Amino acid sequence: MIIAGTLFILCTLLLIGVSVPLAFGGILIFLSIMGGHEVTGYLPTGHWKMNSLVLLAIPMFIIAGAIMEKGKIAAPLVSLAELFVGHLRGGLSAAAVIASGVFGSISGSANATLTCIGGIMMPHLRKARYPSGLSAALIVSASPLGLLIPPSASHILYAWAAQQSVLKAFLSTVIPGLILITLLIIVNYICLRRTKDLDLDLGEKVNHFGVIFKTRTIKAFPAFLMPLIILGGIYGGIMTPVEAAGIAVIYAIPIAIYVYKGLTWRSFLDTMRNAGVTVGVVMVMIFMVLIVSRFLVFEDIPSIAQEMVYSISDNPIVILLMVNVVMILIGMLMDDISGLLLSTPILLPIVTGVGMDPIHFAAVLGVNLGMANITPPTAPLLYLGARVTQVPVNKMMKPTLIFIIFAWLPTLMLTTFIPELSLFLPELLLG
Numbered sequence: 001m002i003i004a005g006t007l008f009i010l011c012t013l014l015l016i017g018v019s020v021p022l023a024f025g026g027i028l029i030f031l032s033i034m035g036g037h038e039v040t041g042y043l044p045t046g047h048w049k050m051n052s053l054v055l056l057a058i059p060m061f062i063i064a065g066a067i068m069e070k071g072k073i074a075a076p077l078v079s080l081a082e083l084f085v086g087h088l089r090g091g092l093s094a095a096a097v098i099a100s101g102v103f104g105s106i107s108g109s110a111n112a113t114l115t116c117i118g119g120i121m122m123p124h125l126r127k128a129r130y131p132s133g134l135s136a137a138l139i140v141s142a143s144p145l146g147l148l149i150p151p152s153a154s155h156i157l158y159a160w161a162a163q164q165s166v167l168k169a170f171l172s173t174v175i176p177g178l179i180l181i182t183l184l185i186i187v188n189y190i191c192l193r194r195t196k197d198l199d200l201d202l203g204e205k206v207n208h209f210g211v212i213f214k215t216r217t218i219k220a221f222p223a224f225l226m227p228l229i230i231l232g233g234i235y236g237g238i239m240t241p242v243e244a245a246g247i248a249v250i251y252a253i254p255i256a257i258y259v260y261k262g263l264t265w266r267s268f269l270d271t272m273r274n275a276g277v278t279v280g281v282v283m284v285m286i287f288m289v290l291i292v293s294r295f296l297v298f299e300d301i302p303s304i305a306q307e308m309v310y311s312i313s314d315n316p317i318v319i320l321l322m323v324n325v326v327m328i329l330i331g332m333l334m335d336d337i338s339g340l341l342l343s344t345p346i347l348l349p350i351v352t353g354v355g356m357d358p359i360h361f362a363a364v365l366g367v368n369l370g371m372a373n374i375t376p377p378t379a380p381l382l383y384l385g386a387r388v389t390q391v392p393v394n395k396m397m398k399p400t401l402i403f404i405i406f407a408w409l410p411t412l413m414l415t416t417f418i419p420e421l422s423l424f425l426p427e428l429l430l431g
Contacts, residue, residue, distance in 0.1 A: 071256020104146025331372020
């Protein structure tokens with residue numbers, strides 16, 4: 001009865017617009033007053049769990065993403081991609097998808113990816129007469145690639161919560177992320193077949209390709225070097241993810257201020273202030289979710305959930321499908337970090353019980369939470385995308401559903417039922 005009341009209060013608070021930290025705080029108050037539980041006993045556990053060096057990577061990646069977003073570091077990469085594919089049907093929107101993957105690999109944030117890439121690409125797509133609803137929906141659908149293309153803050157949290165290797169969790173989503181990029185580009189190309197008035201004229205690019213290529217390559221090189229340094233340092237064994245996140249911040253500051261001049265020292269301080277607010281919200285949210293998760297573990301909710309699932313069916317395929325549905329529902333109600341911390345202790349015992357590797361589950365979880373954040377009716381990224389791209393939600397709804405059905409869902413099913421897609425790279429590179 002207490003568990004049902006807890007879930008009801010959580011869903012109600014989130015649906016009426018209460019922030020995630022306060023919603024979980026409301027649950028703790030309910031448990032303390034109505035459940036007869038001494039919630040304060042779980043506070044030291046939350047403090048102890050957060051006293052971890054691994055968690056330092058999260059604020060660092062948030063700060064790096066904020067600097068990249070305000071410092072216009074992604075713009076030269078988009079401009080270079082436009083030179084090669086802008087004359088192809090669907091090429092400009094394909095560049096937006098790839099740019100989302102590259103930017104997301106550094107920032108690790110779907111919100112930062114959507115804000116930055118959406119703000120850069122949408123004017124180009126409008127100028128080339130791409131359908132606004134389809135283009136905005138594609139940018140929104142590609143923004144969660146930051147959860148799949150490493151390094152990802154969400155997978156740092158998953159590895160920390162599930163006591164798994166951070167690098168293996170990173171590598172588990174590389175192939176699913178590439179599959180998703182490919183499917184988004186293909187589906188978008190098919191949707192554009194009926195659009196006859198796209199502006200694909202190369203103009204000056206045809207006559208001066210060599211000069212423009214050299215100019216744009218030189219301008220994009222500092223931005224392109226950033227993911228190479230971070231990913232090369234992590235997978236080359238030179239840096240830990242925490243050190244790489246710190247290097248990303250240190251590298252981004254002079255590039256944003258002196259190379260691309262998107263930031264001044266004054267605006268840099270404002271950017272850091274805003275990033276600090278975001279970091280504070282995220283860390284408080286992690287603390288609150290940790291306490292609730294610890295309560296669920298001590299109350300043996302994972303075992304109860306496992307028994308409920310097995311009472312419905314003991315078929316591994318049916319169980320994995322039910323787990324996917326639960327993760328989608330969780331992701332529709334809250335952000336990826338909260339959803340991950342809440343679902344990991346409950347669902348991990350269930351999936352490992354049917355033989356799923358915890359690293360494989362990291363990939364399934366990443367795809368699920370990414371898709372849930374763009375799935376109506378809640379779809380937080382969809383509403384953020386409407387503000388960023390200045391396209392009404394009703395114009396984005398149909399193409400977003402198309403991308404979910406024909407790109408995200410196939411990626412989820414392939415990731416869930418073909419373990420090799422998630423385990424091949426971790427086993428190949430890390431054993």
